[in-house]
Amino acid sequence: MKKRFYTLIILFTILGIVQAENGYDLWLRYKKIDNKILLQSYQNKNGNILFPAVSESMNAAKKELTLGLEGLLGLELKETSNVENNTLIVGTVESSNIISKLSFADEIIFLDKDGYIIRSATYQGKAITVIAAKTDIGVIYGVFHYLRLMQTHQSLDKIAIKEEPKLQYRVLNHWDNLNGTIERGYAGYSLWDWERLPMYKDPRLIDYARANASVGINGAILNNVNANAKSLRTEWLVKASGLATAFRPYGIRVYLTARFSAPKELGGLPTADPANPRVRQWWKDKVAEIYSLIPDFGGFILKANSEGQPGPQDYGRTHADGANMIGEALEPYGGVVFWRAFVYHNERHIDRVTNGYNEFKPLDGKFNKNVFVQPKNGPIDFQPREPFHPLFGQMPNTPLAIEFQITQENLGHSGHLVYLGALFEETLQSDTYANGKGSTISNVLQNYKKTHGISGIAGVSNIGTDINWTGHLFGQANWHAFGRLAWNPDLSSKKMSEEWVRMTFSNDVDVIKPIQKMMLMSREAVVNYEMPLGLNHIMNYDTHNGPEPWHDDPVWTAYDYHKITKDSIGVNRTKNGSDAVGQYHEPLCNKFNNLETCPETLLLWFHRLSWNYKLSSGKTLWNGIVDHYYEGVDQVRQMQVIWNSLEKRIDQERFEHIKALMKIQESEAVWWRDACLLFFQSYSGMPIPAEYEQPKYSLEYYKRIPFPYDWDNTLFFNKK
Incomplete structure (x- = not known):
């Protein structure tokens, strides 16, 4: 038996078979470095460690450093009390007597509370490396950065790194329901085991906190924006306190979605009117109870007077009235309110794109200092491509927190490889021209810290109970990209994609380049096969997965989003239409308004055009x-070819996982292409060029299938 075992080991070594992985470790894979020169260099730098740790956060940082050094370098943490050459010293000015004596000690003291320094230095003639921060949480961030340098094969010689987050509140918004489900199943099932909280804390919660801290995320909103009032009941607050305890050592504060009508539903009051003294007192008492259980509670997010949710307008009050009532209750404890600007009217004569601006712009300057107004990145609803939300740059007297969607609600859910770093970057680097050229959304968000004392960003989470956390392994890259951009909104999607590939798969350039190529083309691919040239909101009404440009009922119709007729398609949002262009600063207003200058990527968003309109091509x-719909499918097929070429370079388990999902993505890209083009063709009357592969099924077939379970073997639909 023993001989057989060793034979297998030798055989695996000869064949070069890569050890299988399931993706659980995310980008925190501390696999031993196989570059001998680098390995020796890193080992020399980490031969002795001086790391006094007394707090929970310091112990968490020390545990992470131990885990990283053991995995990456094959070193046990060798602690010393004496400074020798190549000693790594970790801590704060308060925790380390040596750090307090360094020439840059004052620089450490004046860091942001989350900031850190990683620097080569000398102490008593000895060469040392220092990871130092103002706070224990800063040390955690510094340790993760230090390990990331080794994971991505960067030099540790003559390091001079100073990092501070550019945004203060960096929050994940979990659309998790109290029954364990997640909104529309975008991200599987909830990590929060409410039934066993707070007594039992799944060890996975610690790994969740580690992953977030490693990219700088410092907040978690626990429940769905479509809130259930009972999340504020005492028994549920006790459960939430268990999550807060698990996350606290890693600097992650918990937040809750509050239902505006909670004083009626839980408190038995006859009203939730923010002008009512009893209602205001109810919120103050509830907030006091929360802080007695969760001393570092972050605050609330509210979806109010949107999609049927209750809000202050039910009582003739404004969004500011409602937000300020709750902000005042939180203010003594340092909590904040994220008040979502996602509002619209289900009225056919009103262009939904304009609603958020029209409701919130007049309220600029009327919100409490601890209230964020939170628009989505675009004015519709997390579409594959939208122009940026016009409120950015238009509310100088109110801090805005941008809301991105990490989960792929309208981009194939967790079945499609869509790297959203490109979408995030496109939005953040969009110029609002609020104060002239260079007023990018990134700069606008960062400037709120100077002008209002707070700045923030939120991302709707794609994390669930799948063993690899995000369902699709590449969904991890979107979680990673959001966190890195929350820390520094000016990072490039290209840089972040390379970093993620190096940490998740390999530092081999022959692996990095092809995977990075897939990632960087994937967002444009989904735009092409779903909603090109500014088309939007034509997905399935119920599931938000798959095409349904034909949906039409008295409550909601896709026709408002494409305005299709036999003559033309697109929505007129110019000055002669709904004047959505008028909500942007010049020169954007005229740029979008003018057909000669409107980007073709947004053409049908702003303009209604005839089928014979000539494009720049x-x-x-x-x-x-x-062409765009077919190009999107072709791009997915190119991605498949690229991935399949990596079969011997990626462990089999993860390789097969992606390969299978890529096959699904191809079939669903074809589904989008054929269904949309057949629908559009029924109006345009124009042919799909003969050189293209023709749709396999009829438009009626596509209209009847809610989801393409198994197209070739289905027994349920007539394939005429």
Whole structure:
């Protein structure tokens, strides 16, 4: 038996078979470095460690450093009390007598509370490396950065790194329900085991906190924005306190979604009117109870007077009235309010794109200092491509927190490889021209810290109970990208994608380049096969997965989003239409308004055009739409070819996982392409060029299938 075992080991070594992985470790894979020169260099730098740790956070940082050094370098943490050459010293000015004596000690003291320094230095003639911070949480961030340098094979010689977050509140918004489900199943099932909290804390919660801290995320909103009032009941607050305890050592504060009508539903009051003294007192008492259980509670997010949710407008009050009532209750404890600007009217004569601006712009300057107004990145609803929300740059007297969606609600859910770093970057680097050229959304968000004392960003989480956390392994890259951009909104998607590939798969350039190529083309691919040239909101009404440009009922119709007729398609949002262009600063207003200057990527968002309109390519609008849909499918197929070429370079388990999902993505890209083009063709009457592969099924077939379970073997639909 023993001989057989060793034979297998030798055989695996000869064949070069890569050890299987399931993706659980995310980008925190501390696999031993196989570059001998680098390995020796790193080992020399970490031969002796001086790391006094007395707090929970310091112990967490020390545990992480131990885990990293053991995995990456094969070193046990060798602590010393004496400074020798190549000693790594970790701590704060308060925790380390040596750090307090360094020449840059004052620089450490004046860091942001989350900031840190990693620096090569000398102490008593000895060469040392220092990871130092103002606070224990800063030390955690510094340790993760230090390990990341080794994970990505960067030099540790002559390091001079100073990092401070550019945004203060960096929050994940979990759309988790109290029954364990997640909104529409975007991210599987909830990590929060409410039934066993607070007594039992799944060890996975610690790994969740580690992963967030490693990219700088410092907050978690625990429950769905479509809130259930009972999340504020005492028994549920006790459960939430268990999560707060698990996350606290890693600097992550918990937040809750509050239901505006909670004083009626839980408190038995006849009203939730923010002008009512009893209502205001109810919120103050509830907030006091929360802080007695969770001393570092972060605050609330509210979805109010949107999609049927209760709010202050039910009582003739404004969004500011409602937000300020809750902000005042939180203010003595340092809590904040994220008041969502996602509001619209289900009225056919009103362009939904304009609602958020029209409701919130007049309220600029009327919100409490601890209240964020939180618009989504675009004015519709997390579409594959939208122009940025016009409120950015238009509310100088109110701090805004941008809301991105990490989960892929309208981008194939967790079945499609869509790297959202490109979408995040596109939005953050969009110029609002609020104060002239260079007023990017990134700069606008960062400036709120100077002008209002707070700055923030939120991302709707894609994390669930899948063993790899995000369902699709590449969904991890979107979690990673959001966190890195929350810390520094000016990072590039290209840089972040390379970092993630190095930490998740390999530092081999022959692996990095092809995977990075897939990632960087994937967002444009989904735009092409779903909603090109500014088309939007034509997904399935119920599931938000798959096409349904034909949806039409008295409550909601896709026709308001494409305005299709036999002559034309697109929505007129110019000065002669709904004037959505007028909500942007110049020169954007005229740029979007003018057909000659409007980017073709947003053409049908702002303009209604005939099928024969000539694009910059010289092709008609119809042929341009057709080309984009086919290009999207071709791009997915290119991604498949690239991935399949990596079979011997990626461990089999993760390789097969992605390969299978890529097959699903191809079939669903074809589904989008054929269903949309057949629908558009039924109006345009124009042909799909013969050189393209023709749709396999009829439009009626696509209209009847809610989801393409198994197209080739289905017994449920007539394939006419």
